[in-house]
Amino acid sequence: MKKLIFIRIMLVGYLTTAQNIKSPSNNISLDFLLFSNGKPTYSVNYKNKPVISRSNLGLLLKDGTDFTSGFIVEDTSIITFDEAWQPVLGEQTNIRNNYNQLTVHLIQKATLKKLNIIFKVYNEGVAFRYEFPKQANLNYFIISDEKSEFRLTDDHKAFWIPGDFDSNEYAYNETLLSAIDTEKIDLNNGIGVKSISGKYTVQSPLMMKSTNGIYLNIFEAAVVDYPVMHLELNKENYSFTSKLVPNAIGDKAYLQTPAVSPWRTIMISDDARDIVSSKMILNLNEPSKIDDTSWIKPMKYVGIWWEMHVGKATWDYAGSQNAQNTLDQLKPSGKHGATTENTKRYIDFAAQHGFDGVLVEGWNVGWEDWFGNWKENVFDFTTPYPDFDLKVVNDYAKSKGIKMIMHHETSGSVGNYERHLDRAMNLMKQYGYPAVKTGYVGKIIPRGEFHDGQTMVNHFNFVAQRMAENKLMVNSHESSRPTGYNRTYPNYIAAEAARGNEFNAWSNGNPPMHETILPFTRLLGGPMDYTPGIFEIKMNAYDTTKKEQVHTTLAKQLALYVTMYSPLQMAADLPENYEKHMDAFQFIKDVPADWQESIYLEAEPGDYLTVVRKDKHSEKWFLGAITDENARETEIKLDFLSPNKKYVAVIYEDGKDADWQKNPKSYRIKTLNITNKSKIKLHLAKGGGTAISFDPITN
Numbered sequence: 001m002k003k004l005i006f007i008r009i010m011l012v013g014y015l016t017t018a019q020n021i022k023s024p025s026n027n028i029s030l031d032f033l034l035f036s037n038g039k040p041t042y043s044v045n046y047k048n049k050p051v052i053s054r055s056n057l058g059l060l061l062k063d064g065t066d067f068t069s070g071f072i073v074e075d076t077s078i079i080t081f082d083e084a085w086q087p088v089l090g091e092q093t094n095i096r097n098n099y100n101q102l103t104v105h106l107i108q109k110a111t112l113k114k115l116n117i118i119f120k121v122y123n124e125g126v127a128f129r130y131e132f133p134k135q136a137n138l139n140y141f142i143i144s145d146e147k148s149e150f151r152l153t154d155d156h157k158a159f160w161i162p163g164d165f166d167s168n169e170y171a172y173n174e175t176l177l178s179a180i181d182t183e184k185i186d187l188n189n190g191i192g193v194k195s196i197s198g199k200y201t202v203q204s205p206l207m208m209k210s211t212n213g214i215y216l217n218i219f220e221a222a223v224v225d226y227p228v229m230h231l232e233l234n235k236e237n238y239s240f241t242s243k244l245v246p247n248a249i250g251d252k253a254y255l256q257t258p259a260v261s262p263w264r265t266i267m268i269s270d271d272a273r274d275i276v277s278s279k280m281i282l283n284l285n286e287p288s289k290i291d292d293t294s295w296i297k298p299m300k301y302v303g304i305w306w307e308m309h310v311g312k313a314t315w316d317y318a319g320s321q322n323a324q325n326t327l328d329q330l331k332p333s334g335k336h337g338a339t340t341e342n343t344k345r346y347i348d349f350a351a352q353h354g355f356d357g358v359l360v361e362g363w364n365v366g367w368e369d370w371f372g373n374w375k376e377n378v379f380d381f382t383t384p385y386p387d388f389d390l391k392v393v394n395d396y397a398k399s400k401g402i403k404m405i406m407h408h409e410t411s412g413s414v415g416n417y418e419r420h421l422d423r424a425m426n427l428m429k430q431y432g433y434p435a436v437k438t439g440y441v442g443k444i445i446p447r448g449e450f451h452d453g454q455t456m457v458n459h460f461n462f463v464a465q466r467m468a469e470n471k472l473m474v475n476s477h478e479s480s481r482p483t484g485y486n487r488t489y490p491n492y493i494a495a496e497a498a499r500g501n502e503f504n505a506w507s508n509g510n511p512p513m514h515e516t517i518l519p520f521t522r523l524l525g526g527p528m529d530y531t532p533g534i535f536e537i538k539m540n541a542y543d544t545t546k547k548e549q550v551h552t553t554l555a556k557q558l559a560l561y562v563t564m565y566s567p568l569q570m571a572a573d574l575p576e577n578y579e580k581h582m583d584a585f586q587f588i589k590d591v592p593a594d595w596q597e598s599i600y601l602e603a604e605p606g607d608y609l610t611v612v613r614k615d616k617h618s619e620k621w622f623l624g625a626i627t628d629e630n631a632r633e634t635e636i637k638l639d640f641l642s643p644n645k646k647y648v649a650v651i652y653e654d655g656k657d658a659d660w661q662k663n664p665k666s667y668r669i670k671t672l673n674i675t676n677k678s679k680i681k682l683h684l685a686k687g688g689g690t691a692i693s694f695d696p697i698t699n
Ligand code: NOJ
Pocket: 305, 361, 409, 439, 441, 477, 478, 496, 500, 502
């Protein structure tokens, strides 16, 4: 991979207690200031207006070291960095990484311990991290608290989910900062794992819109060997302080010098499109550690999955009441989804419609007692149920050119999974599975650990590394949310780590605004396996007593393939439901999952998003436009298309009478001949969307 690096050293050895750096564009300006009592602080201006007022920095160590004051500045240095790099899979072929960096070398007068704070200022925001250099006075150490502060200037609007050490599968709340209160919201997160960490604690990425119209986002990047950071609000001054997720005995992080913290990030712009299109989080991660990446491929897949979520089939072979029985005593319930025959049906469907893969959940022994009982050795990840023939299924898939996707549900028993990991990967290699979906439903074993603690962060990263060594791709569910580590391990192709489409099958679901917020929050850290493409919107189609439904129109389900970037995309509904709408299904067949270029045309968190993307390997473009619970009319200029070319645009839009609640399946498909001078009017129903494919006409 070709890289362009330009580094300019501007200042070295400049001793001062105040230092300023600006973004390459000069719009963002960061001031570092060491108070006379040796307290390190920072503040940030955007276009000459304060967005972060003077905020404290520092940490507390378990040995009593107070790394929040008593420092003197030993040295500072500033560099400019400009690089272009090419992601293996992505929203665009080239990513520019351009920032100015200030490093402040601090030494504590009383202890002679050293701490560096590194600031990077990009055009779309600022980042800082703590660096613990190798030193005589600090070797092994335990972080008992991080005290990074983010002091906002007013009572801004925020899109927040409660701080929960175990789950990020929540619907967003849109309120003023002053109204944040985790005790006043519906905590229905469906899977019953709740470790709410405080009345005023929220998770990051935290998206905000300031009272004067500036978009702000607080997040973190490169969470490696460190716990996840949640944010605790002080309503008196609208300041958030970092709240690190503890381990089972209350400690936050165990480190040895030299070490670094993750980057703390604040994205800032008066144009919301700058936030959704920012590559700052990826840029703050280390380049790929995998030399040969030729085996890392985008995948579109179908699977034995939704039929369990809608209650048509079960994961277990014999029904969960049989938990105490041994395998030879189990009697098939007749509802088991992962049978050889059913898998062949999905393989046929995938092959017929040009998909790459088939996921099968519930293929292995253990689902009788998979979670809720804190049993340690539920799954061995290698023993299939009697009605699932690994060899027959894989031979059949190979004969049809289809790749099987492995499923490893751990039910939170992580020690058990690590003990079985090599055997589990050997089985994948033996049969030629290129990818695995992992799952961590339930409380974590080792007991007392949280999904978001340092131990689990290390586990998720370790699995990505071990899979990479074996040339296998990973898609994790119920992991901590990604923070750009897919730059370093591009085989970590997707994760769930937010409230996915599945919630629409069995809970109060995802409100229509949900998918307009995710690109401003969860997706900033990496691709999400959202599992779009549900055509049978209302669950009463399966059981007339059911009230659950997908909170979108059918056309919006199509648009999600473009608005929710992921190189791994599922067509999540049942083959029989697609067969009823083959004309609309065509869009899912056509849309790629890897891109040359992406342009966000319109964006407003909680309201709407319109994006166009160009296929990585052709001249085709695709558009996705979505709205919240409000209908929306808009006009799009097609000037992103190549001049002097004619295109056929196929428009998949909401029907005139479409409405996510009253008439979600109403859609229409139009075909137009257009050029880059054309404009297209979009009509989005309540909870609706539009998907368009632009195909150049070749003579
Ligand atoms: C939760 C995951 O998000 C879902 O996709 C999966 O089907 C179940 N766990 C079972 O593993």
